[in-house]
Amino acid sequence: MGNAFGTGLVADDKEHISGRILDAARKHFAHYGYPKTTMADIADACDMSPGNIYRFFLGKLDIAEAIALEDERLRLAEMEKIASAPRCSARKKLCDYFYAELRSTYQKFDEDPHALEVARIISEKRPEFGDLRVAAEREMIARILVEGTEKGEFDVSDPENSAEMIHSAMLKFRFPQRWTHASLETLERELDGVLKLIMDGLTPRAGAAH
Known part of the structure; x- marks a missing residue:
């Protein structure tokens, strides 16, 4: 039986x-x-x-999705370490978060170009997978923004909306090889510039009403 x-x-x-x-x-x-x-x-x-x-997986796409889910759990666990790091400013957490994401995804696709191919297929065939990833990432960013606002580092009235906007602005750096052939060095220079603009926008203004 x-x-x-x-x-x-x-x-x-x-x-x-x-x-x-x-x-x-x-x-x-x-x-x-x-x-x-x-x-x-x-x-x-x-x-x-x-x-x-087929007793274990309905098809090849299900296998690819299971691999992606396994990788994503590991990646999110590493990102959570950054978001929850003790004795670390919210500004540093936010910068470390995006640098870590850029470097990890760039390295992954650089070492395994076919992984980008699989990522595209899953994005097209199983969009709900990407939706869950986006939701998890934005939740972490929002937590960092809340922490920064509580500590006086940021001035953010709507963390969820701000996290959505910041996350959208960082799309190029989350899956770099999907959008550009630029080197990691070039991408890090661009990311540094974008982060400076974002940090400037998040910084409380002297005399601003709360």
């Missing part, structure tokens, strides 16, 4: 096999690209039949 998963596998076994499938798919996507990788290729790399793969 099968268990709640309907596969006859215990949860630990299911998780282990799913992990093997994701690892194999990640390697194939990186080497051959998403379009040229088939479910049969992934199954062969796992010493499984293609039919068995």
